[in-house]
Amino acid sequence: MNYWQGCALCVGGLLGLVSTAARCDSVIRESVMRDPFQPLSEMSCNSGQDQQKWQLKGMVGSSSRWIAWLVQPQIGWLRVRDGDVIPPGDWQITQLDRGGATLRQTGGKVSCGVAEIRLGPPFHHNKE
Known part of the structure; x- marks a missing residue:
């Protein structure tokens, strides 16, 4: 060459x-x-991270003692009780009864304008 x-x-x-x-x-x-110095929970609402895809898949219990199964694509299946904090710690179960579950932001935070999520009951049968 x-x-x-x-x-x-x-x-x-x-x-x-x-x-x-x-x-x-x-x-x-x-x-x-994204800003690498901000926690993932503080990412913008338009980033494609949809934190509100929780689904209540099952419940068992009576009176004030309920156990529920939640699912979210990023985290998977979780067995929860009233008062439990959902990993990574942004949401807490504040109400769990026959009518469903209520999830509330921990520490009084509001994510994308949502401070509370109400999930309806997973029961599909008619009560007659």
Whole structure:
């Protein structure tokens, strides 16, 4: 390989490296950026993190002693009782009865304008 072929090969490699870096930069800009110094619970409401996808899948109990099963895509299944704090600690079960469950933000916080979530009962039968 002569001197000019080596230079052409080197320039071609540099151009390939620059175009790859430009593509990576556009991919990074298209992704959702967040402040790394803020907890995940304080991310903006438009970030795609939907914290209100809780589903009440089952309940067992009577009077004031109920146990419920909640599910959320990011966390999975949880067995909870009245007063339990749901990991990572942003929501607490404040009411659990035959009518469903109430989840409230801990510490008086309000996330995306929502301080409380009411989940209806999982019972699908008619009471006659």
